[in-house]
Amino acid sequence: MPDEPDDDLHRDLTRMAGSPAVAEEVRRGLRRLADGAASPELAEMARDVLAGRVNVRAAAGSEALADQMSEAIGRFQQWQAELTEEEGEQFLADARARLGREED
Numbered sequence: 001m002p003d004e005p006d007d008d009l010h011r012d013l014t015r016m017a018g019s020p021a022v023a024e025e026v027r028r029g030l031r032r033l034a035d036g037a038a039s040p041e042l043a044e045m046a047r048d049v050l051a052g053r054v055n056v057r058a059a060a061g062s063e064a065l066a067d068q069m070s071e072a073i074g075r076f077q078q079w080q081a082e083l084t085e086e087e088g089e090q091f092l093a094d095a096r097a098r099l100g101r102e103e104d
Contacts (some may be wrong), residue, residue: 009049012056021099042068 013023033046041064048054059065083091 008052009056016056019099025099038072039068 009027010023013026014020017023017026027050030046030050033042034050036043045054045059045062045065049056049059080088
């Protein structure tokens with residue numbers, strides 16, 4: 001019996017991320033994008049990935065994603081720069097806990 005697209009996606013994400021927890025976070029992000037958390041182009045790309053019509057590597061290499069990721073990274077860096085030291089430490093602790101990783 002062939003794998004369902006979701007099974008293929010899970011396997012690909014886990015292999016790429018190196019962690020089932022990180023892979024699940026990426027999948028949650030794709031679902032948020034598919035539901036319209038960003039642009040219509042990203043929603044369509046996320047729906048295609050989740051449905052198995054486009055693989056993760058192809059989607060990651062798309063120009064549309066690259067442009068929007070650059071913008072998002074810039075916004076994240078600005079947000080991060082405005083955090084207090086305590087807020088930054090709490091953000092890292094929360095992220096590590098969510099991903100099931102010990103303090104580095």
